[in-house]
Amino acid sequence: MDHQYDIIVIGSGPGGYASAIRAAQLGKKVALVEKYAGLGGTCTNVGCIPAKALLDSSEHYHQAKTEFTAHGIETGDLKLNFNQFIARKKEVIAQNNAGLNFLMRKNKITLYQGTGSFEDAKTLRVSNAKGENIILKTTDFIIATGSKPSSLPGIDIDKKRIISSTEAMDLPQLPKSMVIIGGGVIGIELASMFARLGTQITIIEYADSILPTMDRELGKTLQKSLGKLNITFKLNHRVQQVVNQGESVSASYLDDKQQLQTETAEYCLMAVGRKPYTLGLNLEKVGIKTDQGGRILVNERLQTSQPSIYAVGDVINGPMLAHKAEEDGKYVAELICGETAHLDYHLIPGVVYTWPEVASVGKTEEQLKSEGKPYNIGKFPFMASGRARASRDLDGFAKVLVDPTYGEILGVHIIGARAADLIAHATLGIRHEITAAAMNEMVYPHPTFSEVLKEAYLLATGQPSINY
Known part of the structure; x- marks a missing residue:
């Protein structure tokens, strides 16, 4: 051969x-x-x-x-x-x-x-x-x-009670409780999945927000939405140790007041990245x-x-x-x-497949502030969308960040129904340097979720919306 x-x-x-x-x-x-x-x-x-x-x-x-x-x-x-x-x-x-x-x-x-x-x-x-x-x-x-x-120093993923995302998606039975270390994309997605099924979830995150690498408004809004599920958030907490106790695990952490606390659950999912x-x-x-x-x-x-x-x-x-x-x-x-x-x-979108979905492309508001770059904001809520009201998907918004001089789209951040699909539209706009005004002038089918973006582009240009 x-x-x-x-x-x-x-x-x-x-x-x-x-x-x-x-x-x-x-x-x-x-x-x-x-x-x-x-x-x-x-x-x-x-x-x-x-x-x-x-x-x-x-x-x-x-x-x-x-x-x-x-x-x-x-x-x-x-x-x-x-x-x-x-x-x-x-x-x-x-x-x-x-x-x-x-x-x-x-x-x-x-x-x-x-x-x-x-x-x-x-x-x-x-x-x-x-x-x-x-x-x-x-x-x-x-x-x-x-x-x-990956894991944290001193914490071994034993694939029995201390697990990674790989084992979490192939458990023999639905756990009654789970502590998740990490409030990034992997941790949040699996938290929402298990919580929907009835698992009591506790998320321990080192940062002061879930989804800390995305636009901060997205994490705050998603946390509020996921609060309707059986999820407890412990933000600004530092995990110290996780111990397999046979039929359960215990996770020790320093809370936001630097007090040592312990959380016990059937499983501990390490979701601190790869x-x-x-x-x-x-x-x-x-x-x-x-x-x-x-x-x-x-x-x-x-x-x-x-x-x-x-x-x-x-x-x-x-x-x-x-x-x-x-x-x-x-x-x-x-x-x-x-x-x-x-x-x-710069043109690679990020997506979180919770419900509501979260999607983002381009610069975040925090990045623009740190760079000292001026920007206009256009923000339109899903609750004002006829399509969202028809399906009862009212949580979230579309947020567009636009250069105030030329109208160039700097970043688009969406939390809401079908955000994962809508973000491709925004990526196209950034890729070809289409202005927010031009993106608004396109004809959008009605009623669709895509109209939240149309209205956000309009608001970013300083024009009032007839729908909000």
Whole structure:
């Protein structure tokens, strides 16, 4: 068998499969190396996709329990089948795995299951479960090995009572209580999912707001909305220790008055972020360097110190998002193939799949203030939307930040129904430097959630809204 390739991609997550497929489309002979049986990496198997499947299922259950009566729907004796709840998630994963396998065959990409380790800048050793070692040769490599959950110093994720997001989405039964360390995207999404099902949730967050990296109004509004669920927020608290007590866990923390407190629950979910995963790649042998956070150092072309080795996605600097990894992957594949490629991290939106959803792109109000940059605000509430009133999705707002001189859109921040879909509209506006006035002048279908953005753009120009 010929083991010589034009490009070898290591890792089959969004960055890996996107780069492999794009390179194959551009005529390259491509191999993809993946250590696990299922393609798709964290996103497809234990991250984005399964999390959204569970979030959607939990929202259906919550709606049936709390909202259906208002719509004239009587459900009777409502029950949760937790086994089926988890089984549906597994079905979704299997469907996505099958789809990726089809794309590999369609694009004539050769798959190798095993762990890749560099022999030199042109050679990779792949060790598989059978104990075999296969030597692959290539002109260029793309490292796309992703990330894994991180923890706090001195706190080990034992995968039994002290768990990561991976274990949280595959528990054998619904927990009665859970303490979540971290109020960022992962912690908040899983908190909302379990709370909808009836789990008593306590979130302990070091910052003074949930979603601390996003526009602060978003976190404050989401906390108020999630307060309707069985969630307790302990903000500005520092976790000291987490102990597995057999049938429960105890989390010790310093509160906002520096008093030591303890929280006990069935499980402790560590949701303090993720860290790059490069274990076993043997980066030292090829002279590839990482920073203090373990991220592979790359230049503007996403090349490492070895010109023939590129890196994309979570293993390099930038937001750890699936869509960012995909853009990295396509960008690198096109560069290697001699195409003109474009990449702009400023245009990568962030999304939180709670309900209401949260989405953001561009500058936050806090960033603009720290930069001393003037801005106008246009803010329109969902409660003033006819579409939102029709569906009873009244929480949230659209907030547009605009340059007062030229009308350029600097940032857009949405919390409300379908915010995850609406943010693409805003990203397009920023990408092509369309003014807020021009974005408002577009004709929006009525009634739709998109009209909250139309009105926010109008208000940002200083014009009054006829709907608010």
